[in-house]
Amino acid sequence: MPFRRCRLPAVLGLLLCLLIACTPVRVVPRPQPPPVSDVHALDRFYEQKLSWGNCAPYATGQQSQDAFRTPGVECARLTVPLDYAKPRGDTITVGVLRHKAADPADRLGSLVLNPGGPGGSGMEAAARLVPTVADNAIGLRFDLVGFDPRGVGASEPRVHCLTDAERDAERAAQPGDGTTPASAAAWTAQARDFAAKCAQRTGAAMLANVGTRDVVKDLDVLRAALGDDKLSYLGYSYGTQIGYSYAEAFPTRVRAMVLDGAIDPTEDESDSLVGQGEGFSRAFGLFAAECAKHSGCAVGQDPARAVQTFENLTKPLLTHAARAGTRSLSYGDGMTGVVEAMYSQQSWPTLNAALNLLKSGDGSLLLQLADSYYERGPDGRYSSLQDAYYAVRCVDNPRVQDPAGVTEVHDRMLAAAPFLGGGRPDEGEPDVCASWPVPSTSQPHRPFLPGVPPPLVISTRNDPATPYQAGVDLAAEMGGGLVTYEGAQHTAFLHGNQCVDVNALAYLVDGTLPPPNTSCPA
Structure with a gap:
């Protein structure tokens, strides 16, 4: 069973309010362009308009039903190719949820969230975060957007192995x-x-195209469908891999990235x-x-x-x-x-x-x-x-x-x-x-990230799931800022520590990185 996951805190009755973990996966190679004959085949995906509506039909169980009752959320389906090497072939859909910025006059765009996993529901995570961010810069100035990566949750078809x-x-x-x-x-x-x-x-066919290599391509289609020229992104744990993999694949389309609980891109399974x-x-x-x-x-x-x-x-x-x-x-x-x-x-x-x-x-x-x-x-x-x-x-x-x-x-x-x-x-x-029935599509490597705006990396000193040093190394590799949280938990942003939150919110709004050696006590 999986060991490395990350999602946002959830209540499991009585005493249970848990931060659940996350897993690393390897960085993906830069996507190859489609053949010349198909150079415009992706236009229909990039130019699509999302039809927002009630989130109830997107629920796949009691937990998502509860999350999707959050006031003010709306949902849509994003259409993407099953296989980006065959953009005129079969299509699948990606579930998307958003909560609009409370101050549209001061809106900065969308902040797209992934809570980790692989397999975590970004739709549920975003819905559960709405009350937390209601009065801060995210709730006021960004549309908070969560997506279920291909094969996950409300996305169709779902990966299905066991009843x-x-x-x-x-x-x-x-x-x-x-x-x-x-x-x-x-x-x-x-x-x-x-x-x-x-x-x-x-x-x-689905199993062969479900990896991070393809998720980052879906993320870029989502960016365009949301109307954003550049991506603002928040990734926890495995979500950090999606983040730096996206930055490697689409370096000119990054606005800002908060990467919390970093995965080492050079480390094998x-x-x-x-x-x-x-x-x-x-x-x-x-x-x-x-x-x-x-x-x-x-x-x-x-x-x-x-x-x-x-x-x-x-x-x-x-x-x-x-x-x-x-x-x-x-x-x-x-x-x-x-x-x-x-x-x-x-x-x-x-x-x-x-x-x-x-x-x-x-x-x-x-x-x-x-x-x-x-x-x-x-x-x-x-x-x-x-x-x-x-x-x-x-x-x-x-x-x-x-x-x-x-x-x-x-x-x-x-x-x-x-x-x-x-x-x-x-x-x-x-x-x-x-025993897996399809070949691997990625491998560990040091990402090539020229010209990517510096991200903010948050790393927790005693994180049990993603080692502290991985965050230190990733911040250095990407030329980004680092916030150290002196705690014993997996990930830290928007989990109740004011020092972490103030630094990350300032970065998301205006790109200001914290001073070197910034440390936040538990």
């Missing part, structure tokens, strides 16, 4: 921790079945997965140290023994699932719930409560955390995030197909996050991509 029932069954299964030949074989069989269902239910494991291990250590200061800490008052205490509590789930209301908590879901809570320090009290409940045999709160990670709604329906995640990851990265190479990646992942014991939610990614 809701199949997803539930996969999560409840106990294939082991991947460290024995039998459990490793079970994981491989599960991954192959998943890849085969994706191909059967989505189609090879294996290294990114290992780096994340290291990040979550650090986050667990911070959680244990903070927890130990309080009575009732589920992992004990000695942080040095916290991992062992945690393993003693969770390892029994490998053979005996815990009760969780009318459902049960598997070992994999237990670890996923822990990972979910690591994305934000605000969720640590919830994690401690969940682990204390597990001591009494009650896995319900950990299961709620895992459901939030997988975007399973109260109605039992899943968003398209999980299926789209793999579809994009597997075409955005060169894959490891040699079985020995896949085993090596698993071993490195386990060593990087030993407290998760092979139960981390992205453990099967190398296996899935090794």
